[in-house]
Amino acid sequence: MRFLIVSFDGLRPDLIDRNLTPNLARLQNAGMTLSGHRTIYPSETRSAFPSLVTGTTTSRHGMVGNKYIDRSVTPQRYIDTADAVLLRQLDLESRGRLMSAPTLGEILASAGRRLAVLATNTPGTTRFFHHKAEDFGHIRLSGHFREACTPDEVLAETEARLGPLPPEPPKTEPDTAGQDWITSAFLEVVWPNYWPDVTILSYGEPDITSHFHGTGADATRGIIAHCDRQFGRVLDWWEAEGAAAGVQIMAISDHGHITGHTRVSVADSLREAGFRPGIAPASDVDVVVVPGQVGALYLADPTDNQVARLVAAITHEPWCGPVFTRTKNEAEGIAPGSLGHHLVFADHACAPDVSFCFRADDGIDPFGLIGGTFYDNDGRTGLGVHGGLHPNELAALGIVAGSAFPARGAVSSVPSGICDLAPTMLHLLGIAQPQSMSGRVLYEVLERQPKAPHICSETFEARLGSFRQVLRRVRVGDTTYIEGGIAEG
Template sequence: MTNPVGQPRIIIVNFDGLRPDLVGPATTPHLDRLKRNGVTLARQRTVYPSETRVALPSLVTGTPPGRHGMVGNKYLDRTAAPARYIDTADDRLIEAVDAASGGCLMAVSSLGEILAAHGRTLAVLASNSAGATCLLNHKARSLGHHTISGHYARICTSRPLLETLQAQLGPLPTPPPPGRPDLTSQSFLTSALLNTVWPQLQPDVAILSYAEPDISSHDYGVAGTRTLDALAWVDHQFGRVLEWWETEGRQKNVHLIALSDHGHVTVHSHADPHETLKAAGLQCGPAPGPDVDTVVVPGQVGAIYLVNPSERNIRRAVAAMIEAPWCGPIFTAARNDVDGIAPGSLARELVMMDHVRSADILFSYRSDDRTDPFGLVGGTWSNDAPIGCGVHGGLHPKEMASLGIVAGRAFRSDSVSEIPSGICDVAPTVLNLLGIATPNWMQGRVLTETFAARGVGRPSIAETTYVVSTSIYRQILRCVQVETATYIEGGWANCDL
């Protein structure tokens, strides 16, 4: 379908795991230049858990995980018989779950589906995991949309397109070995977008998702030398997009949105939740098994599924956890509008995680504001990541903070918005630019305060702090509401106990 000249089109560029405070003239000169061309969202936030395969579905659905249902990079599917462990890095498993659920992997339509219903198209180019790439438009094949992975040929929805790209750019890059930055695929996908996908396929919306600096942050630290080198690499690739946009795209009414799906903090101590729960009489494992009564999902995000999720068992587990020095904010099913069913816990709906797939107990590892070896604020415990390396998934403000810059004819230039915003606002804003009504189930909002049109008023803002405590444990959750949209500012445990 040919796109009429002058009709708005949008390119969204995601920098996986980029902390906004790493953006600057020395580290990311091209992103810094984009700031002068558009509006910087100074209070942009991601969703909880602050994980890629939770945030990207929120990006394309305009809803938090409690609504779209992708509640973690990994989760236990108890709707299956028997219950099975789901790792959403596996695109084939995602497709199997979607098929088994009658096409309801997500509880709401994603951006690709909405665009298709209005005769528009979405192209995805991503170097993230196969599963993360799939989640950006998981029905792309049936919609006739184009998805290109930077590594996995099976993800590409068009064999002829892949063959054309490989003829032009060389073979699809193979994933780098563990401990090596992922650089080649970023340049492959940038060239694919600029040389073929955008000018020839003319999608209404394109998502270009770089897997760096997230990979290097995990391996070398949030601001390690090799992480900054990887960040410079993807900023250079983005610079190619920016140069085209400044010389050609902007005049053709192309809008450019740069974002990140989450931030990072630095590991300073190791935790052992299995040992804590075992001492409380609970037999733990990473997946269902004959001798397992408590599934603790592996990774930085704390998700605990009990074989017998009685209130008594949940209270017993939480009581043991809040005595541990590593336990940060903790959430269970609601007893009322604030409290969870276990003393010391908050209701999980406060972090917009009340879903049938959600764990019986959600927790974050305790974080703090100590300065890491790179001079960055933000430290945490971890159950498996090396000390000194970057992690994410929790509620520290530096994990929740994400990059947000919008630029184009519809937006102001060289401006900073201090009004809270979030990753769920991207889809409503994109639809608004295209003249498509925002579905009433989207919980994000249109970022009208960034628009160049005069007369747009300041939206109403209300901040709320939730506190719950026991004699030995206290947690705080701070949220802010802008009109009907809610954003999580951060969560802390044992503050001022």
């Protein structure tokens, strides 16, 4: 048995239909759709894909955001995980502990199996799928970036057949060439010549186009359709050859998008509240505001009083959504009005002193899609953003098909998540699941007459003055998923 994971970065599952994505719809007819599938918090790519390959949340793998402050060194440093060379340096410096949980590539290698990666995401994201591929001689190919590719001879073989790596297009242009290149690389080189046990084929779209054009814009719908056509080539191969060879397909996304409707400046608000904000540690900075759609605030002096002062400042702002700090008890954070980081599985040593989401709502955007939010970046209003706790940021594509999944054209409404895919694959491969994995085996999609698991919902609330936040979670057996979070007042 072998596995092919096909990822569409930032694809909202409610954009799947027979007209826009006929090939994903074809896969739905051949397998089972996971209608309650979700990502983790923060709903950012370089937190979510580490969760895919470690089978656990940020609290265990440590990639707490696309960008974070590394406090393990002096002086502290700002880390942008888009940089593949930096990630390799960090892994070597930490003696192989870039992530604080074993990854799928390492687990497969220890069992004599191989993971191959082909991706058009950033160099850092591509590395995250298998950050130690070069150590095991496994294949990792980027559709654009040589620094993320290994081994050299496989890259040379692929370029000799397909032509050189296409250059990265401008951010304002949908990336079609990269998706074509990695699809051909899988079909014409990697599969026929190397037969990996698990392959991750990751389309970096429609995420980039959504960020620069809007989640439901014509350009975004165009690149979704293009990626679906490339996936159609893969599905044709699977129906003709792959399924008979025992290949199971999982089609996923790492998060959804909602629309930024009101631009704000967190730094300006903090400055007005008496703080000295900056985007990186410095002698004249008392709180680092990490750039991004997820609020990540690192204090130079993270005492309980300073954390409480910071929370009090942001919860007075109209843009402030749910807020999390170090755990005080079963629900609360150390600052009044905050919930504990542990409730969103973000209680790692690298976590910010204060994490927050921008306030989101269920408004209808210009494209007819549900979900809007405040945001803090240089983009105009109406563009796609993600990272927070709106249900459409957390919603992720999930479709499984193959001989291991007996249902055809069925829908499972049982909650599931990105952390469940690696445990399910390891179970089917007969490889022991490490204790670090918090995801579960998706037995309900493996059995012809599955027993209904026990499902229960839970709600947590915190208040400070007129500010009120609510976090909703759902439990399936011993596994908990985040459904969403809101704030008001």
